[in-house]
Amino acid sequence: MIIDCHGHYTTAPKGLQVWRDAQIAALKDATGPQGTAGPKGPAGPNGPALQITDEEIRQSLEGAQLKFQRERGTDVTIFSPRASAMAHHVGDATTSLHWSEHCNDLIHRVCTLYPDNFVGVCQLPQSPGVPPDTCIGELERSVNELGMIGCNLNPDPSGGHWTSPPLTDRCWYPLYEKMVELDVPAMVHVSSSCNANFHATGAHYLNADTTAFMQFLTADLFKDFPALRFIIPHGGGAVPYHWGRYRGLAQDMKRPPLADLIRHNVFFDTCVYHLAGIELLLKIVPIDNVLFGSEMVGAVRGIDPETGHYFDDTRRYIDQIAWLTDADRQKLYEDNARRVYPRMNALVGRGRQAGQAGQVGAGQAGRHEAHVRSE
Ligand SMILES: [Zn+2]
Numbered sequence: 001m002i003i004d005c006h007g008h009y010t011t012a013p014k015g016l017q018v019w020r021d022a023q024i025a026a027l028k029d030a031t032g033p034q035g036t037a038g039p040k041g042p043a044g045p046n047g048p049a050l051q052i053t054d055e056e057i058r059q060s061l062e063g064a065q066l067k068f069q070r071e072r073g074t075d076v077t078i079f080s081p082r083a084s085a086m087a088h089h090v091g092d093a094t095t096s097l098h099w100s101e102h103c104n105d106l107i108h109r110v111c112t113l114y115p116d117n118f119v120g121v122c123q124l125p126q127s128p129g130v131p132p133d134t135c136i137g138e139l140e141r142s143v144n145e146l147g148m149i150g151c152n153l154n155p156d157p158s159g160g161h162w163t164s165p166p167l168t169d170r171c172w173y174p175l176y177e178k179m180v181e182l183d184v185p186a187m188v189h190v191s192s193s194c195n196a197n198f199h200a201t202g203a204h205y206l207n208a209d210t211t212a213f214m215q216f217l218t219a220d221l222f223k224d225f226p227a228l229r230f231i232i233p234h235g236g237g238a239v240p241y242h243w244g245r246y247r248g249l250a251q252d253m254k255r256p257p258l259a260d261l262i263r264h265n266v267f268f269d270t271c272v273y274h275l276a277g278i279e280l281l282l283k284i285v286p287i288d289n290v291l292f293g294s295e296m297v298g299a300v301r302g303i304d305p306e307t308g309h310y311f312d313d314t315r316r317y318i319d320q321i322a323w324l325t326d327a328d329r330q331k332l333y334e335d336n337a338r339r340v341y342p343r344m345n346a347l348v349g350r351g352r353q354a355g356q357a358g359q360v361g362a363g364q365a366g367r368h369e370a371h372v373r374s375e
Contacts (some may be wrong), residue, residue: 001075001076001333001334001348001350001351002073002074002075002076002292002315002333002334003074003075003076003077003078003291003292003333003334003337003338003344003348004069004074004076004077004078004292004293004294004296005078005187005231005269005291005292005293005337005340005341006078006187006231006233006269006271006291006293006294006295007065007077007078007079007080007118007293007294007295007296007297008079008080008081008082008083008295008298008375009060009079009080009081009082009103009106009107009110010064010082010297010298010372010373010374010375011060011061011064011065011297011298011371011372011373012052012060012081012082012106012373013052013053013056013057013059013060014371015050015051015052015056016050016052016102016103016106018051019047019048019050019051019102020085020099022048023047023091023095023098023099024090024091027090027091027095047098050102050105050106052106052109054109054113057106057109057110057113058113060371061110061114064297064372065077065079065117065118065296065297066114066117068296068297068310068313069117072294072313072315072316073315074294074315075116075117076116076117076118076119076348077117077118077119078118078119078120078121078149078150078337078341078344079107079110079111079118079119079120079121080107080120080121080122080123080152080187081100081103081104081106081107081122081123081152082103082298082373082375083152083189083190083191083375084191084192084200084201084373084374084375085103085191085192085373086099086100086103086123086126086152086154086191086192087099087159087191087192088125088126088127088128088154088157088158088159088191089128089157089158089159089191089194091127092127092130093125093127093130093134095127096125096126096127097125097134097138099123099125100122100123100124100125100138101125101138101141103123104120104122104123104138104141104142104146104148105146107120107121107122107146107148108120108146108147108148111147115347116348119147119148119149119341119344119347119348120142120146120147120148120149121148121149121150121151121152121187122138122139122142122143122146122148122150122151122152123151123152124138124139124151124152124153124154124175125138126153126154126157127157128157128158128163128164129163129164130157131171131174132171132172132174132175133174133175135175136174136175136178139151139175139178139179139182139184140178140182143182143184143343144182147343147347148184148343149184149341149343149344149347150184150185150186150187150341150343151179151184151185151186151187152186152187152189153167153175153186153187153188153189153230154189154190154191155167155188155190155208155211155212155215156190156208157191158194159190159191159192159193159194159195160190160193160194160195160197160198160204161194161195162211166215166219167188167212167215167216167221167230168215168216168218168219168220168221173224173225176225176228177225179228180225180227180228183227183342183343184341184343185228185229185230185231185267185340185341186229186230186231187230187231187232187233188208188209188212188230188231188232188233189205189208189233190204190205190208192204200374200375201299201300201374201375205233205234205237206234206237206238207237208237209232209233209234209235209236209237209238209239210236210237210238210239211237212230212232213232213236213237213239213246213266214246214249216230216261216262216265216266217246217249217250217253217255217258217261218253218255221265222261222264222265225265226264226265227264228265229264229265229266229267229340230265230266230267231267231268231269231291231340232266232267232268232269233268233269233271233293233295234269234271234272234295235268235269235270235271235272235277235278235281236268236281236285239268240268240280240281240284240285241280243258243284243285246258259286262286262289263286263288263289266289267289267290267291267336267340268281268285268289268290268291269290269291269292269293269295270282270290270291270292270293270294270314270317270318270332271293271294271295271299271312271314272314272317273300273304273311273312273314274304274311274317275317275320275321278314278317278318278321279317279321282318282321282324282328282332287328287331287332288331288336289336290331290332290336291332291336291337291340292314292315292318292332292333292337293314294312294313294314294315295312295375296310296312296313297312297372298372298373298374298375299312299374299375300312301372318332318333334350
């Protein structure tokens with residue numbers, strides 16, 4: 001089985017953005033409480049309901065994520081709301097909570113419609129300057145009621161201005177205690193950038209990955225939380241390439257060797273979009289600490305003219321690496337993900353689902369041209 005640990009709902013039906021636009025518009029309307037001026041629909045505790053049908057959800061996935069799963073031979077995607085749309089800097093903690101609830105509910109609907117293809121990871125209702133423990137309620141709801149197996153944690157809710165304390169600061173500890181109690185990991189994942197210096201997916205994302213690693217290196221967070229687990233996506237940013245620098249820094253700072261420091265706590269994904277980069281990652285980082293991921297669809301959408309294949313078809317690179325053993329591949333494609341996201345084991349059986357490939361009519365696949373937003 002091939003588990004892709006990194007996918008976002010970049011193709012969500014337009015009703016999601018309609019709701020969000022209305023929410024943001026209402027923030028500017030001082031005459032009413034936020035969230036109540038959205039599109040028509042029954043008002044719930046977090047404003048009007050999303051106007052999205054199951055058929056729209058199916059259509060949004062058939063020509064995109066499901067099509068790519070079939071074409072590339074991957075089985076299950078660990079699926080979360082569109083990362084760049086989390087935009088924790090918009091509004092306040094209530095804004096963020098309502099938006100997160102809707103996004104997480106939508107992921108739950110996807111996973112309910114396609115239980116063999118997707119397992120959910122939630123967005124947290126973070127907000128700049130607000131203690132992260134305000135996210136505990138939505139994390140609990142997502143895990144206990146929606147069956148989610150992890151969360152995406154934004155180290156910079158300000159969107160590129162880095163106003164929050166480091167991930168090793170004690171203000172994060174209540175959230176970490178809940179993560180350990182629920183046995184769920186977090187992917188360290190920033191959102192859109194409101195700092196013109198940092199392109200979101202080309203700079204802000206990779207900066208954050210690199211930054212988070214250095215924060216982990218310099219503190220005793222994992223002594224305090226031996227069971228806490230983070231996935232640093234996008235191949236770990238600049239970390240594998242500069243492994244010697246980090247090893248040297250750790251030595252100078254009297255820190256443990258890197259392999260010991262990350263062993264049970266820090267994991268990288270394979271969202272690196274060329275063969276040489278993936279080879280470097282897998283040569284440098286212990287195989288037990290790497291999870292297969294592609295971040296399809298949307299981070300980089302195009303086809304590489306040098307190979308004729310999609311940049312984000314990361315399985316293709318791994319399959320070309322002759323020196324990986326079968327045992328390595330088993331860890332990379334399945335076992336590491338099950339260890340880092342143990343709640344997956346109750347939801348996804350081992351071995352390929354019988355008839356899974358035929359579950360979705362092949363004739364449907366090409367008909368729906370899903371609208372892909374940037375990651
Ligand atoms: Zn991502």
